[in-house]
Amino acid sequence: MEADHIDKLLERYLHLLHEYTALRDQLSSLQTGIYQNIARANFAAERGLRFGQDHYDERMQASRRVAITPEDDGQESSVPIFTITSESKDPEKEAAVDDDARNVAEEGEKKEADASSAKMRRRDPLRWFGLLTPMALRQAQAQSIEAVEQVIPKLVSVNAEMAQVEIEVRRARKKRAKAEAAAAKKEQEVGVGTEVAA
Template identity: 70%
Template structure:
């Protein structure tokens, strides 16, 4: 029955809507905390020192990647955030080149690679751009930003995609139900017209 299918779809949509609303509230709370902590850090900063995007430089780069996978019967996209950058690929290619040349000892190469990775990780951490004594409020702002980027936003976008798919399915089910009802009415009219003709004869 199309009516049962529509009811099930609407029930699922309400569950998704509840998840979406909860995630939006979490994101809003995190964003508020981020801005408050950055404001606290700026208030307590030394004269002439400011924390914010206006003071980023050429070191600014993405430290997270978005992975999109298609799942389910309707191929609904699911979003996830992973850590990493293009530097990891470069390090891997450098390692392959060194191995092909056979010029370096394996243990020495491993130590050098670990040292390079450690330096890269330190350079990629934006907190290190502002000196060694980073305010706690700035660290809290970073933690909240990471939580928003890695956990809340991917779930929010995934739920939004699922809601859009359910809306499409509801529209299709309603059209199918309307066609079935129209066909049933037409059949009743034809049967009624045939019965009337028999009575007249």
């Protein structure tokens, strides 16, 4: 019975390991593409202009945040799930803006909408490099977003689940070893009891 449970855990671990390896390969190819596209953009850039972290300034802010939630599967030790959320505004401020927008005339609403869309455009890091951003830089940004929003959270979640399965395997093996030791001790006591009776 205990051996079947351990086998199922090891099978689950192998599936997770396969998924982890595939995600690592996907992340590696995305990172390679990012660096190649940045190199292409730098090669085609005007003289003296370079794209990269050397030219970041105080405008650099995170546009995505990590949210960690425990998986609710009824067990005492649940595996955390990692997700990425886009940076959003405060809900109370959004509600206040919505109330004010209802009271403002259509012209005011258009100006407010234009101002908010301009603010969102300013948050886009590609805008820092001018209006005619190279296509290679846009591709690097798209690959970075895919890596951050899709691949990395899955990778970290699978890694956490693998660690949890490793712990469960160790516990099951200890439990099996204790049961085998108890059975061996019982057999030994029964064997000693029959020898004394003889």
